Amino acid sequence: MKLAIEDIGVRFGGLWANRNVSFGVQEGSISALIGPNGAGKTTLFNVVSGFQAPTQGKVSLDGEVISGLRPEKVALRGIGRTFQLPEICHDLTLLENVMVGAYRHIRGGIFGQMLGLGPAAKTEREARESAESELERAGLAKQRNQSARALPLGQVRLLEIARALASQPSLLLLDESASGLNAREVENLAHLIRQLPARGVTVLLIEHNVRFVMQLAEQIAVLDHGQLLSVGTPAEIRNDESVITAYLGRRHH
Amino acid sequence: MQRSLVALLMLAWLILPGLLGSNSTLSLLVFAAINLVQVIGLSLLFGFAGQISLGQAGFYGIGAYVSSLLATRLGVPPALGIIAAALAPAFLAYLIGRPILRLRGYYLAMVTAGTGLILHTVFVEWGGLTGGYSGVAGIPPIAVGSFAFDTPRSMFYLTTGFAILILFLAHRMVKSSYGRAMRTTRESEAAARSVGIDVSRLKTEVFAVSAGLSGIAGALYAHYIGYISPETFTIDTSINLLLALVIGGVGSLWGGAIGAVLLTFLPEWLHQLQNAYGIVFGALVIVLLTIEPDGIVGIVKRLAETWRRRGNQKLDERTV
Amino acid sequence: MKTMQKLRTLILAGGMLTLAGTAAMAEDSYKIGVSEPLSGAASSLGVPVVDSIKAAAEVINANGGVDGRKIQLVIRDDQSRPDIAVQNFRRLSEEGVYAMIGPNQGSNTLAVSAIVKQAKVPTCAFNNTIAITKQNNPYIFRCQTSDADNVKAALLFAHDKLKAKNIGVLYTSDAYGSDAYAALQKEAEAMGMPVVGAEKVNYGATDTTAEWTKLLATKPDVVILWGSGSTMSIALRNASQLGNTAPIIGAQGVAASAIIEGAGAAAEGIYMVTLTAPDQVTEGQKDLAKIYKEKNGDDYQLTIYDTIGWDALHLVAKAIENAGGDREKMLEGFEKISNYQLAAGTYTYTSDNHEGLGVDSVWIVQVKDGRMIGVQHGL
């Protein structure tokens, strides 16, 4: 069990954004989290990635409890993520943005890096190489030295994924990476994600594009009003009465 | 091209004192170099790591007092005093950095301004140690072996040497992955934390580095003038430092350098205006920022941009 | 306020952004450097002093300058900051000035003394701070009374005239206040009139009721108020509001018309140590008083800062005369000045006494319905 979410609850004042959410993600699998707007999907992501402390319940990665850790500590344990509203540094070039992803592998401390001493120089070179290859895979290699300032949304999403992958995570959380992309970009994204398990990267993604999720995910969890409606394979979910009702509303008998 | 530019600059640096000659101009260059060391510290903190500070004068003061009291009271040679002058404010900044750097924007501006004022009160009220408003007199010049840097010319070499070294190290820092982590933290702490950057520790480290640089500047100032008193380490100094950086250009080290030179030479060029100088300085800030938030460097970049683009157009017209 | 003169500078600032040096003055005039606080904390002292130096220059040049050669002032603002003062003194000493006038703050004078000694330029400093003439620097002359004399005069007056058994002290936290307090403690002990209570007030504080409450609790016979700036008029007002009945003796810093006006009725009856008694214009003050009364109206009260600027330039002119216009002999020129009667008192300098004025030139004045009346001159 790569990721175990056990009885997670998150309360803001009187409102329960997440309540008794429990499900697991297998090693090397692609799982998805779907549900109507405001179902608490991003809140759950924030709990897993440490940006939001849960009111109750725990999250463990490879058996080690990580809920309650600060986001940077969670990231150091190998969880990479992207954001619903992309967070990139417009001041840096595309290559530099992705190299920041590999920051946790850089050795040598401030002065080592400043003076380019042994370990710092070596790890910096490795970071540059892994960033180049991630850019290549995301199809952004040509614009590597462009500033990230005027990048269209589709490429910004790919850039965020490339950055997350540059930190060589064992688990990648994608928060609506497909939203705002045109058909061809969605196809590229799907292709990129399909290769990840082979590289030892387990994927958990949030998506509204149901067709995209159905063709990619092996396991789908459905959230509604903060609670887990059901978990299962794409086939099971497609025929699950409660999911249809949540999405399409009650039929008027 | 880069190599020859640097070589040219180094040559100019060596023969400059001979050309300018007069003590007061050299003395102005010493102050410019001292301001440069501080503005670079602030440029790293505010320009690159995105943390505003209106309290640098407090660290400037700690550096000055630590180095001069060590020299006058304990006979510690100034060369060692400067190291202590860098470490003391850096250590204090590291101590108070973590809690106060959780704040942002004006909260951070006001809290750092408050810290600066508290440090100023310490310089005044701890009379037994600091001499209060009577200050500390008879501070020995910096000396290496028997050679003492006690003339504007010798201090010109020492302080500009320091400034060039620090400008170089800052450039390396900004270009390193630590520098990229700083710039990512400035724009989006969430992004930085999502890739494992301990944002709170990074901000505190840069805060300590900037405080240490202000401390070094304070020591250089103390050993150059030979006398210090609390009047120099006030909120006005911190405000002028920040405005100088903003005028020069927040986003780049060259902006910091330009700002430091302007901060030092403007009062000299406009000395005829006597106390009307503040109006010109304030107006410069307003006019510049309304045209270009990135100050002089921003304007130069934009001009270069349009000039290069116009160059290309001419090219296209010719080929068609 | 001299609005016209200020507005002219403002227009000058806005329009003229010339970065060039001063316009080429006639080569044969004596250049005198002036570095005073025209902005910053001490500007309330520097601005009137520079005005009186300019008034003196006009008068001296009107009567043919010194041995026929005019005096040319080169004025710079030191923004009440030691580093700017150092820069001004370096620049001015390079422009071949015959003498320097300023600075006004003790800390600035201590900061520039090394440069003055190196450049061998005699300097007229306006501080009461005792230390400035104690640095074996032959080029610093005090053109004011030292606080040692002012404190002695105040205490003698409290002891002999006001029959005080003990005193209380309220002083500002700047060098001016803290230096005087140190001297005051020693002198009062020596006179057998102990200091029963002392409170330090922030320079620039806007409320002193808390400090007065603590001080008045010690029931002092007389209160010595030592400081300068806006806080002094607030202190006087707070004292009367708290119903203080003990007589108050204020320092020179308190004897400024802006402070007395600001304190209003609260200033009634307080004594002050100063250098001028506006109601008794001395021989040396005649023409200075005439100029200021013409410019500001008949009821204008001469203050110290109007006199010391005027005196400083006259002293420099006399020194040039004694040195026969030879820049190298300016030091002897100064040290040859003896009982030269001017506006603030009679000046005497010798090679080992650079104080200029003694306790005998100190005036004790008292405020009677808003005006300063001379009570005692000298001891």
Place this chain on the structure above:
Amino acid sequence: MDAAQLLQFAISGLTVGAIYALVGLGFNLIFNATDVINFAQGEFVMLGGILASIAIGQWHWPMWLAILTTIAAVGLVGALVDFGAVSRVRRGSVMTIVMITLGVSVMIKTAALLWVGPNPLYFDPFTAGPPLRIFGAVVQLQALWVIGTGAVVMAGLGLFFSRSALGREMLACAIDREAAYLMGIDVRRMVRISFVLSAALGALAGVLITPLTNATYDQGFTLALKGFAASALGGFGRSGSAIVGGLALGLIEAASVVVMPSGWKDSVALLVLILVLVVKPSGLLGGRAERRHTQAL
């Protein structure tokens, strides 16, 4: 240290605190509508004090006429600051505007020095007569004016922001500028009005406190810092916060003089501000700042 003295410390603390509260209200107003902290707010207060002193002292105008014209004139300066500088900013962040207000404060301070010179200015309290005596402690009449007007202004602001259309529009801008824009609120006009209003409020504060603290050209920044501290201590965004924060700050300063040399008074107040902001950024009453000014976690 008997009861009368303790009471005296409390009263002088409340008086000083009311001054900080009044200045703080000015901060709150601009912050509410524009999300900008105006570093020149202290200068508006100083201008109010100086203009009123000149009008009363030198031009011998009747007090009420002088006060009203001063408030109007400084309001005009506020409009000028917005028109000449703040509204000119095309690109750049909120920080750019904050830097501009810092530039403005340097300019106004120097202009005031050139115009009225460095000496402190003063005019007599609104109501003459000896101060009140309560159990041996002294209350200056002007202090009552300061505290009274502060309460009236706070109530007025409360009504303004809740009852009047303009007030609600300004509040909408503060909460979410884009949403307000989309709903057809002229955000630019709101910003200008907030600068005029807070300049006028600053001038009122300046006029009220000058009979207590004099007016000098360089008193601006420390007043601004204390005014900010008052608003932050109370909790930004709520108009009542500046009063609570201001009085608390004044009492802390007075208390510190009881136990230690008064030189530390300002530092103790600033230390308290820093501790409160670090521990509870939304201030004592919990203002709107919580969301915007600290990290998610």
